[in-house]
Amino acid sequence: MDAKDILGLPKTAHPLTQEKKSRPPKESQRKPDGISREVYALIGDEKITWQWLPFTNSARKDDLQLYHWVRVVNGAPPSGDYSFAKYNKSVDVIKYTDEEYEKYLTDPVWTKEETDQLFDLCQQFDLRFIVIADRFPSSRTVEELKDRYYSVSRHILIARAASPADVSGHPLVKEPYKVTQEKERKRALSMVLSQTKHQERKDAEVLAEAKRIAESRARMVARSARELELPVTFNAGRENDERGTLRMLRVYLRTYALDQMIVAASSSAGLRTIKRVEQSLQELGVNLKPRVPTKAVCSEHLELRKEILTLLNLQKELQYKEADGSSYRDSTYETPGTPKDRTFVPDSMMFGGERVGKRDQKRKGPGRVSEAPSSPAQSKRPRKLKATDL
Amino acid sequence: MSARKVGETEPQPEEGGSAQLPQSIRASKSTEDSDKKSTDRKLKDVDICLPIVYGTIAFYLGRKASESQSHKWTVYVRGATNEDIGAVVKRVVFQLHPSFNNPMRVIESPPFELTECGWGEFEIAISLFFHNDVCEKQLDLYHHLKLYTEDESGPQSTKKPVVMESYNEIVFPDPSEAFFARVQNHPAVIVPRLPAGFNLPNPVLNDNMNENKRGDTKDHPLSQWFLNFSEADELLKLAAARQEVQAHIVNVRRKLSLMDGVPQLSKPPSGFEYA
Numbered sequence: 001m002d003a004k005d006i007l008g009l010p011k012t013a014h015p016l017t018q019e020k021k022s023r024p025p026k027e028s029q030r031k032p033d034g035i036s037r038e039v040y041a042l043i044g045d046e047k048i049t050w051q052w053l054p055f056t057n058s059a060r061k062d063d064l065q066l067y068h069w070v071r072v073v074n075g076a077p078p079s080g081d082y083s084f085a086k087y088n089k090s091v092d093v094i095k096y097t098d099e100e101y102e103k104y105l106t107d108p109v110w111t112k113e114e115t116d117q118l119f120d121l122c123q124q125f126d127l128r129f130i131v132i133a134d135r136f137p138s139s140r141t142v143e144e145l146k147d148r149y150y151s152v153s154r155h156i157l158i159a160r161a162a163s164p165a166d167v168s169g170h171p172l173v174k175e176p177y178k179v180t181q182e183k184e185r186k187r188a189l190s191m192v193l194s195q196t197k198h199q200e201r202k203d204a205e206v207l208a209e210a211k212r213i214a215e216s217r218a219r220m221v222a223r224s225a226r227e228l229e230l231p232v233t234f235n236a237g238r239e240n241d242e243r244g245t246l247r248m249l250r251v252y253l254r255t256y257a258l259d260q261m262i263v264a265a266s267s268s269a270g271l272r273t274i275k276r277v278e279q280s281l282q283e284l285g286v287n288l289k290p291r292v293p294t295k296a297v298c299s300e301h302l303e304l305r306k307e308i309l310t311l312l313n314l315q316k317e318l319q320y321k322e323a324d325g326s327s328y329r330d331s332t333y334e335t336p337g338t339p340k341d342r343t344f345v346p347d348s349m350m351f352g353g354e355r356v357g358k359r360d361q362k363r364k365g366p367g368r369v370s371e372a373p374s375s376p377a378q379s380k381r382p383r384k385l386k387a388t389d390l
Numbered sequence: 391m392s393a394r395k396v397g398e399t400e401p402q403p404e405e406g407g408s409a410q411l412p413q414s415i416r417a418s419k420s421t422e423d424s425d426k427k428s429t430d431r432k433l434k435d436v437d438i439c440l441p442i443v444y445g446t447i448a449f450y451l452g453r454k455a456s457e458s459q460s461h462k463w464t465v466y467v468r469g470a471t472n473e474d475i476g477a478v479v480k481r482v483v484f485q486l487h488p489s490f491n492n493p494m495r496v497i498e499s500p501p502f503e504l505t506e507c508g509w510g511e512f513e514i515a516i517s518l519f520f521h522n523d524v525c526e527k528q529l530d531l532y533h534h535l536k537l538y539t540e541d542e543s544g545p546q547s548t549k550k551p552v553v554m555e556s557y558n559e560i561v562f563p564d565p566s567e568a569f570f571a572r573v574q575n576h577p578a579v580i581v582p583r584l585p586a587g588f589n590l591p592n593p594v595l596n597d598n599m600n601e602n603k604r605g606d607t608k609d610h611p612l613s614q615w616f617l618n619f620s621e622a623d624e625l626l627k628l629a630a631a632r633q634e635v636q637a638h639i640v641n642v643r644r645k646l647s648l649m650d651g652v653p654q655l656s657k658p659p660s661g662f663e664y665a
Contacts, residue, residue, distance in 0.1 A: 250562070251561065253561070254561055255558055281631075294559060295439065
């Protein structure tokens with residue numbers, strides 16, 4: 001069984017109709033005497049012999065007769081041509097007459113003799129131009145040879161055709177061989193091949209970067225499109241983009257428009273900052289969502305939010321600037337004993353509740369000696385508000 | 391105000407001959423050519439605004455209450471100034487809780503309201519459909535039906551209902567000329583002023599405009615419970631808040647610039663000094 005599989009021989013020459021049932025038990029039970037199981041498997045049940053017989057090959061042009069082992073089944077050898085004859089394929093190289101040459105194929109750079117030689121070689125070597133170039137008597141480049149061969153073939157094809165339309169679909173006619181293009185292609189190929197590892201790494205980096213940019217861009221566009229259910233133009237002046245997108249809607253609620261504008265205006269702010277804006281609004285006694293969202297009210301509301309954002313950012317800036325020169329300003333700015341309120345905002349108006357009571361130092365300076373009453377370990381971010389701060 | 395431009399610069403044959411225009415190729419239900427064209431031409435950079443109030447008013451039924459029907463409530467959409475919004479809104483669909491029979495209630499004419507009895511609170515989906523020359527898309531609103539007050543002290547009153555109203559404005563950007571012409575003098579609609587010399591076609595009235603039936607809610611039986619929405623209060627509050635914030639900004643900016651003026655004492659590379 002297994003050996004037959006390897007040899008590619010059929011398991012049995014006859015279809016297994018009635019013999020199916022009786023077969024399996026027969027196979028396993030039958031224990032041939034005198035020969036091993038594997039050999040029996042090769043030989044099989046039929047009368048199989050191997051004979052040393054002569055054969056011919058239709059692919060050959062002569063009448064050479066050779067001999068080989070043939071598997072004979074019940075006295076009948078296999079029929080048909082030599083099994084490898086079908087692989088003898090060749091290219092149809094055009095054969096032009098002398099008249100045709102004079103009429104269509106003359107060329108300033110090529111003699112008839114050379115052209116004939118070229119076509120002979122093409123026929124002989126099945127258009128393997130590398131080989132043809134090697135064997136060509138005069139030194140011509142592969143591109144020159146190809147060019148001559150393909151343009152001759154093309155001209156003959158067009159000349160022999162009944163009308164131009166007949167051959168317009170032929171690949172030779174549709175896409176003629178172009179020398180410069182080929183030269184360029186090969187040059188580029190060799191450049192890629194000879195690239196150093198370093199260059200390869202650089203290229204990969206650049207491509208990865210480009211891919212990342214394209215992907216993040218696509219993600220942003222997709223996100224905005226999802227939110228607004230519309231295609232969105234990308235970036236710069238998000239509020240204006242927002243207004244533009246709103247105009248593309250057929251109908252919308254003013255509260256929806258306000259929400260979108262708020263999102264656009266706060267796009268650079270983190271979640272904590274946005275919460276602080278809302279806290280400030282509450283402290284100012286302003287509804288987070290206007291109760292009477294008219295055009296004027298919404299406009300004022302939006303501007304107010306933007307102004308609060310500005311104020312918060314300015315306060316943060318002030319904080320950091322002070323943190324930089326902290327201990328050295330103590331004497332100039334504050335009397336000792338007062339809480340280190342860095343925001344310079346009167347207590348009645350504690351925006352966002354971020355009272356920098358204790359030191360919030362983002363940056364470390366070398367050799368900074370802190371005189372702060374209680375300086376917690378240098379934290380990377382401003383601490384969250386604690387109950388003790390109030 | 392900035393100049394308003396007509397959106398499309400197509401030729402405007404008043405009678406027939408619409409072969410040049412692409413719209414004529416598409417199938418159209420409109421009968422008159424001029425009518426069709428004015429619904430297609432849009433006024434760019436113009437908004438038409440319809441202020442509305444929508445919500446519910448719920449009465450406790452008291453003695454008449456049963457287990458399944460303890461309250462009688464009305465859900466509605468009205469013009470914010472109680473004018474008739476039927477010129478803009480064609481129909482309103484209220485989607486009720488599935489426990490109601492035929493939970494999808496369609497109201498084909500103003501006043502757009504619906505009264506029911508029940509015991510439960512749930513979210514009502516309100517879909518507004520507009521006239522053809524206004525907008526083909528519907529607008530969906532959501533409102534939570536409130537039957538009980540937060541203040542649970544004492545028995546519920548049958549006289550004083552629980553009212554929940556929301557104010558909002560429906561904006562139609564770049565409206566069609568026909569729509570604009572039709573509502574430019576309508577009390578329910580806020581329409582910007584166009585520059586003088588602007589030629590709008592004569593308004594074409596749709597058959598669905600209820601000229602006879604009263605669509606406004608000025609004398610509505612429930613109008614005494616309608617809430618007041620005045621932008622004045624809110625504007626005042628906002629203006630005051632803005633002033634305050636602006637003052638603080640000025641303050642902080644001043645401090646920042648003062649700091650910039652003072653030489654930095656703590657620049658790392660050059661070491662430090664004690665003050």
